[in-house]
Amino acid sequence: MRIAETKRLILSKITTNDAAFILELMNSPGWLKYIGDRNIKTVEAATEHIENNQLKCYETYGFGYYKIQIKAQNFKTIGTCGLLKRDELEHVDIGFSLLPNYQGKGYGFEAVTEIMNLAKSEFNMKRICAITLPINEPSIHLLEKLGLSYQKTVKPFDNNEELLLFAKDL
Secondary structure, eight states: OOOEOOSEEEEEOOOGHHHHHHHHHTTTTHHHHHTTTOOOOOOHHHHHHHTTTHHHHHHHSSOOOEEEEEEGEEEEEEEEEEEOOOSSSEEEEEEEEEEEGEEEEEEHHHHHHHHHHHHHTOOOOOOOOOOOOTTTTTHHHHHHHHTTTEEEEEOOSOOOOEEEEEEEEE
C-alpha cells in the first residue's frame, strides 16, 4: 500500500512479498557494519522478520518502516525508511537504509524528508529522534542535513553499545 510519493520515489508498506529484498538489504555491507547482523539468512527468515516487526508496527502504531521504490527504474525497491517506536527511547525513532548502489544520490534525504512530513501531518508527532553508531558518518551527515541535531550519547540496548542520539522538533 502506497503511503507517499516524491518526485523520484514511491514509499509503500512492506509486505511478506518483499522478503527477498529485505534479505538482500539486511545482508548488505552497510547494514552489517552499521546496524549489525540480525541473522536473517533465508527468505523464510526475512518473511518471519517482516511479520514480527514491520507488520506488527503497522498494526500497533499505524506506522513503521516503508520500502523505497525508484520511479525511473520501473519501481525497483532500493531501501527502507520509516518510524519506529522503541521502548528504550522517549520519542519515535526515524531510520533509513539503502542498497549500496543507491547511497549518496539524494534518495535517502528525499525519502526521509517525506517520512518526517508524515510524522508531523499524519501521525501528529511533535519530536522525532534517531540513533546511530559514532562511526556511521554517512548517517550522521544525513541526519544533520535533515535538521536533526546531536543531543547526547546513549546506551539504549542490552549490548551496552554507545550510540549517538539526534533529535528534531517537528
